[in-house]
Amino acid sequence: MPPKRPPAKASVPAARNVSNKKQPVKPAANTANKKPGPPGRKAPPAKAAPKKEEKKGPSPQDLAAIVIQKYIRRFLSQCDLKKLKNRRIEYDEMIEKLQREAFVAMVKAEQGAAEREQAREDEERRRKREEAKRRGRMLEAAFDGDLEEMENILKEVSNLDTKNGVPNDEMGKVIRRNHMIAVTECQDANGNTPLSEAAAGGSSESIKFLVERGGDVNSVGAWGRTPLYRAAFGGHLDAVESLLQYGADPRIIAEDGNAPEHVSPVEAIIEVLKNWDVSMTDSLLEKMVVEREKRLEEDRMRKEAETNQLQDELNEIKKQYESEQRVLQKAYQELEKRIHEHDKCTTQGADSSITEITLQALHDAEGELEIAKLHADKARSKLEQARLRLREQQHEGGDEALPGVKCNIRELDEVLMRDVGNRITESGKWPMLIDPTGQATTFLRYRDTNYLCALNPQQMQPDVIRLALLGSIRFGKPMVMDMLEVDMFDTISDIFNEILPNLMQDIMSKEILQEEKYMQLVKPEDGEAYQKSKFQHHRAQKFIFVLVTKNKFPSDYLIDLTYAIRIVLPGD
The missing domain is CATH 1.25.40.20 (Ankyrin repeat-containing domain)
Incomplete structure (x- = not known):
């Protein structure tokens, strides 16, 4: 029986760096299957096995941090939500307060106007008595x-x-x-x-x-x-x-x-x-006729001088009014831009600091618009008073001196949409609604019309106008251009003429209803819906171009160019 081989002593490698950490123990080389080498020759060192990277999961500390972050974010989100709700509540309360104040101011203004009217009527009755x-x-x-x-x-x-x-x-x-x-x-x-x-x-x-x-x-x-x-x-x-x-x-x-x-x-x-002697009477009568004609001539000269003076005042006030109208138009456009910017930032999830800036800019634009409206209203009031004085001077005072055919809002469907009596057709002009109350605008927006607001920059893009015009001609329905309180027909005409040279002139003269005219508006990228075969002539003949203004006294040019319809409410 051969003697047993003594157990090999594990060699401890010299530690290069002294450390309190335990050094990993290397596994013993498997020598059972190795053949012994020749005597006197050292065995080659065993090759170390490659280390396998162990996949480590999050540590308990990491998990705890994740949980903490989750609850912190939830808490912060709840705080933000609470702030937003409080802001919404404050905003609703502010709007409600402003509405109450506006209603009270409106009631006071109406009461003041009624009191002034009553005082004027009382003064007129007293004067007549x-x-x-x-x-x-x-x-x-x-x-x-x-x-x-x-x-x-x-x-x-x-x-x-x-x-x-x-x-x-x-x-x-x-x-x-x-x-x-x-x-x-x-x-x-x-x-x-x-x-x-x-x-x-x-x-x-x-x-x-x-x-x-x-x-x-x-x-x-x-x-x-x-x-x-x-x-x-x-x-x-x-x-x-x-x-x-x-x-x-x-x-x-x-x-x-x-x-x-x-x-x-x-x-x-x-x-x-x-x-x-009646010859003396004839002589005296001739002198009386001369004296009467002299007085009439003096009256005529006086009236002419007063009329010229009032006309000069009217021209000066009209310049101020047009200046305020330009400011008002700019304020409307600026507000539309600020609304668009704020909506864009909100939908794109911009940082709250940016949205606060855009919101403040929007509020500033609203304030500027209100100021511009006040100035425009004052200028309009002055202009109306100047026109009233001139009409009274020319013996044209009273409500009947207002331009346009009087139309009750309840009869607008018959007058405008169905043209009972063919008054609009026979005039050869497109209608213009003079509607200070805004009721006609509400009526038209809820009807089958292509409605565009002239003070909305998005709706005043040439391509938007072109497609709206094509759609109205194709389906034979009204195209409504609402100018609100601003007289900006010339600006609208310039935009229309960018689409096609002399387009506004063709519309107002109704030449646009000719097939070779409106087909010039079609572009290849418009698709099959706007091809020539989709247009029917009998439908195109039902097309109506409607201008709407809140201005009680539009320019004489517009009055002559259109069939003016003055909207009145029941009881007016």
Whole structure:
């Protein structure tokens, strides 16, 4: 039995670096299957087996950190959500508060306007009552021959002119004189003037007083009777002689077929009237005609001067209004840009600091727009007042002076969409709705129309307009261009003409409805839906181009270019 081989001692390699860490123990080489080498020759060192990389999972500390981060993020998200909810609540409360304030302000404004209107009506009624009393006093004083009372009445009229700011220059003197004549030539319910009453009362001094202040000695009152007729009928010789000397015509016949000499009970009056030289009357009448024409010419010159002055004021106010309209248009466009920027940042998930900046810019643009609206409203109010004064000067005042055919909002479907009576078709023009209330815009947006807002930059892109126009022509439906409060027809025309030269002119002249015209709008990339075969001529003929404005007084150019329809609400 061979002796047992002693166990091999494990060699401990010299440690190069002293460390407290345990060194890994190398596994013993497997020598069982190795053949012994020749004596005296060292065995080659065993090759170390390659290390396998062990896949390590997250440590407990890592897992704990992940859990902590998760809950922290959840907490922060909940905090952000809470902040957003609080902001939303604050925003809703602010909007509600602003709406309440706006409603209160609107009610106060309406109350103020109603009070001012009521005060104006009360003042007008008071003025008319005073005028009626003044006429009655003048008629009675003329009949009674009370010169002092008549003088006091005329002084009241002069003082009233001074109170109302009537100047004392040449034009002012004309106005004052006309006011005096209006009193001396006033009439009672039967059409009798103070001079006729003075003749009936027999006061020659009153007759002289009134004639010197513009009284007409040949005025015709009740039953066609002149002052001379009434003086003769009353038997007042002095009055008859005074009237004849001032140009009273004894040849005028009353409705009963009698001349003044036929009705007088006094023989002396009959003799005076029979023997009166009518050539003197003709001469006096010619002088009266010349004097009357002179007054009419002075009135015409006064009115012309006032009209020119009002026209100059209107032109100046119109320039200010157009300037404010440009500012308002720019403010609208700036707001649309800011809304687009903020929406873009929000949808793209931009950082909160960026969205806060865009939101603040949006609020700033809203503030600028409100300021621009206030200035534009003031300018519009001034312009409307100037136009009103000019219309009143030209005897065109009142609601009927507003442009456009009056149309109740309830009848808009018949007037615009169905054109009952063919008024729009016969005019050969496209309709323009003058709608300060905005009701017509709401009506059209909920109908089958292609609606574009002229103040929305996104909708005013040439390609958007082109496709909207093509769609309206293809399906034969209205294309609505809403200009809101801004008069920007020229700007719209420039954009349309970018699509196709003279496009707006072709639309307004209706030449666009010719097939060779509207097919020029089609582009190859529009697809099969806009090919020639998809358009039907009978549908294209139903196309309507509608302009909408909130401006009560559009430019004269637009009024002439379109068939203006003025929208009114029920009860207006």
